[in-house]
Amino acid sequence: LKKISVIGGGSWATAIVKMFVENKTHVSWYLRKKENVVAVSSTGRNPNYLSFLSLPLDLLHVSDDINEIINSSNTIIFAVPSAYLAALTDLIDPDILKEKNIITSIKGTVGEYNMLPSIYLSNKFDVPSSRQAIIAGPCHAEEIAMGRKTYVTIASENAAFAYELSNAISTSYIHAQTSSDLIGIEYAGVYKNIIGIACGIAKGLNYGDNFQAVLVSNAIYELDTFLKAVHKPAHQPAASAYLGDLLVTAYSNFSRNRAFGEMIGRGYSVLMAKEQMTMVAEGYYASKGIFAITAKQAIQAPIVSAVYRILHNHLSPYSAFKLLENQLQ
Amino acid sequence: LKKISVIGGGSWATAIVKMFVENKTHVSWYLRKKENVVAVSSTGRNPNYLSFLSLPLDLLHVSDDINEIINSSNTIIFAVPSAYLAALTDLIDPDILKEKNIITSIKGTVGEYNMLPSIYLSNKFDVPSSRQAIIAGPCHAEEIAMGRKTYVTIASENAAFAYELSNAISTSYIHAQTSSDLIGIEYAGVYKNIIGIACGIAKGLNYGDNFQAVLVSNAIYELDTFLKAVHKPAHQPAASAYLGDLLVTAYSNFSRNRAFGEMIGRGYSVLMAKEQMTMVAEGYYASKGIFAITAKQAIQAPIVSAVYRILHNHLSPYSAFKLLENQLQ
DSSP: OOEEEEEOOSHHHHHHHHHHHHTTOEEEEEOSOHHHHHHHHHHSSOSSSSTTOOOOGGGEEEESOHHHHHHTOSEEEEOSOHHHHHHHHTTSOHHHHTTOEEEEOOOSOBGGGTBOHHHHHHHHHTOOGGGEEEEESOOOHHHHHTTOOEEEEEEOSOHHHHHHHHHHHOOSSEEEEEESOHHHHHHHHHHHHHHHHHHHHHHHTTOOHHHHHHHHHHHHHHHHHHHHHHOOSOOOSOHIIIIIHHHHHHHOTTOHHHHHHHHHHHTOOHHHHHHHSSSOOHHHHHHHHHHHHHHHHTOOOHHHHHHHHHHHSOOOHHHHHHHHHTTOO | OOEEEEEOOSHHHHHHHHHHHHTTOEEEEEOSOHHHHHHHHHHSSOSSSSTTOOOOGGGEEEESOHHHHHHTOSEEEEOSOHHHHHHHHTTSOHHHHTTOEEEEOOOSOBGGGTBOHHHHHHHHHTOOGGGEEEEESOOOHHHHHTTOOEEEEEEOSOHHHHHHHHHHHOOSSEEEEEESOHHHHHHHHHHHHHHHHHHHHHHHTTOOHHHHHHHHHHHHHHHHHHHHHHOOSOOOSOHIIIIIHHHHHHHOTTOHHHHHHHHHHHTOOHHHHHHHSSSOOHHHHHHHHHHHHHHHHTOOOHHHHHHHHHHHSOOOHHHHHHHHHTTOO
16 A cells, blocks of 8 residues: 545544554645644644654645545545534545545444444445445554554455555554454444443442443443344454453543543533533434434343433433443343 | 351451341351451451441351351351462361352362362362352452442352342342352353453553453453353353453452562562562462363463463563464454
């Protein structure tokens, strides 16, 4: 892989850029703000995220013109918050996306459509699944920036494409593996944000480590049940692609979803908690999308239901968790 | 349940005493040291563990005579480190254990025999499985002492007995559930100590959160594979009984197994690390016992193998984890 394009300027997009430049792949990088384009082009550092990371300027082309960036390579990686994807894709000229490979690394459903990002993009731009892939795995972007051992899963129905991508990012500290289960892994990435909120709510309600372990144990079973119900293929192997992210989010003190949940558990209204955050936690929307699926297909998902009822249905966190207690094992 | 006997003076045994006295069950409590018998009998506090906890003296009978304690009720709960169980049972008059119900709450194999505690006791004292049960679940004893919500699983082939016990300890903060899968849950309690050591070694070797999530994700699959191989019954439900303990141990900074592993990962010899601890981490012995089973039955268990080779086979932690990296998904 000689050249790719990355869409997005957050810490995760920055980590993705680093993974590719590490093996000398050229990266065309779309950043929304002119000032960030100037900063990155002149210093090789993203001033807002992972700014300690110095990227090689000879491998970077940075621009705030999304169509120019998409035009400049055949492989386009979308790494933006799910909430921004729809608005962003409206800027894209559909004609230039034809024949491109589309990779997403987005953990959430696409807002009003409640769609997985890969499905949203394939619908909107008529991309066949053979030209789609996702990048998944338990990834604190900071740890990739620091070169700490990280497992990444490239999932695609196109095995050759997945293999090419995994080769491109494999380094001493990136263990890249492939999987054919794009949809299952993408769902797992959405689900974990809801679980992160649930863990935060539990913390805010002053539950302890014993209960947190019960909540996460049950979440693992609940995710397994969900994936088996919505999606036929068996989802082993690639343990880390399904569970790793869930564990990082559940146990990280830096998770946005967990922080949002903790405010809710402490008594903030949903509105107040949303206002405290510069960007709404992805699990907020995901709980709506995933709950709709579980309701429609009658899938047992007590944790998702509890989070949904708290965030979107005015049930108090205390009451919802008292009910939830009796549904956990 | 009117009366039980508890064998053991650690924090977990103390938490068990609390669970039973909460609902007015009388507890006969064996403590090895005379001075602790005097202290508990006079103050209602265990001076060494959870000493902030005040237990009701009118429900307690404390003694350093193990046979007297066993004689005084029909239900005997063993809550001692697995390493001490064999020596302790040598003190017991086999005749007085006849017709008693034997409950264990011990997370480890019995040393030189590499046996599950329940199997060790049933062999030694000829106890039928209908009179055996275990108490399991993700339990920081401190949280039980503080009355924080905790899920406990009583596993026994005797459903009526399990139900009676679960009833006896159910309170507003103890959610007690029953299971028939005594052996599977007991194995899970042994396994998690080895995983705790693995997580500690990873920390000591300076792996980060991303890798820890990969390690724990794979451990969950590895435990599942192990249980299916050694032990036929399907092991759902009771998620928390299988996975909860693993999660608590993997993510707790207070786990003895994790602390032991971290010393090893940092470069202490096994001998030095053992000397640093007042009591050897249970996973040290468990890794030997479980590894022997996986080797004999050709079960894929890369994490257990890595820990075994480091602790018992002189492989360096660095080399073992480099090999392990390629076996994880």
